Amino acid sequence: MNQFWNTVQADWPKIVQKTGEHIELSLISVIIACLIAIPFGIYLTAHKRLANGVITVVSVIQTIPSLALFGFMIPLVGIGTKPAIIALTLYALLPILQNTYVGVSSVTPSLIEAGTGMGMTRWQILWMVQLPIARSFIMAGVRLVAVQTISLATIATYIAAGGLGDIITRGIAMINTNTILEGAIPVSLLVIIVNLSLLGLNRLLTPKGLRHQTKI
Incomplete structure (x- = not known):
């Protein structure tokens, strides 16, 4: 244990740098996926004949091994953050798209009729x-996508x-458990922090009267 902490102290600047890069990759990918999948999911609720076909096509991406998908990006857009963000975004589309479609579609028709009867527009x-x-x-x-993407x-x-x-693969190459943990532990902590933060945000944004109906 002492050896591990000594290694962490020696590599701390590198760990902070790589954690920042990891957060940037994950955050940008999730944001882009949300900007694409949420509006498209809403669109599909008004065009349900397209929904099954589109969701099936998007789900095919999930069947591609992750390492292979990253590899496919190299001849298309080269190496670096750009192909990584594209690949991570593609993997993130399905859960958000599907949940948006299911969530909006599951709204009780009587509520929509009531809104229409009150003179509300479709957008309202x-x-x-x-x-x-x-x-x-x-x-x-x-939340699922954030955990998956990280x-x-x-x-x-x-x-x-x-x-x-970078740190994890360096540790594997060196057959050094301490170095592997230097990369693996921050990833696990990021997953836990982001998951709990999004769960708290959801509870904060959900009206009290709906919380008992929409616990997920």
Whole structure:
């Protein structure tokens, strides 16, 4: 244990740098995925004939081994952070898209009819009725994606994108458990912190009257 802490102290600047790179890769990828998948999921609720086909096509991405997908990016866009963000974003699309579609579609039709009867427009119904009810479904997808992306971002080291994967792979090459832990522990801590933060944000944003109905 003392040897581990001595190693951490010696490598602390590198750990901080790589953690920052890891957060940047993960955050940008999740944000882009949300900006694509949430509006598209909402769009599919109004075009349900397309929904199954689109979700099936997007789900095919999940069947591609992660390392292979990162490799496919190299001849297309080279190496570095750009291909890593593209690959991580592609992996992040399905859970957010599917949860958005299911969440908005599951809103009770009587609530929509009530809103229409009150003279609300389609966009008002979406913004004031459907999205508040579907928020927990959407946030559950975002939480899943955030955890998945932080974990997958370690593979970005193989295309020179940086992140904590650099430390982990260095430890593997050296057959050094302490160095591997230097990279693995921050990844685990990031997953826990982000998951709990998003869970708390969801509870904060969900109206009290809906919390018992939308616990996810």
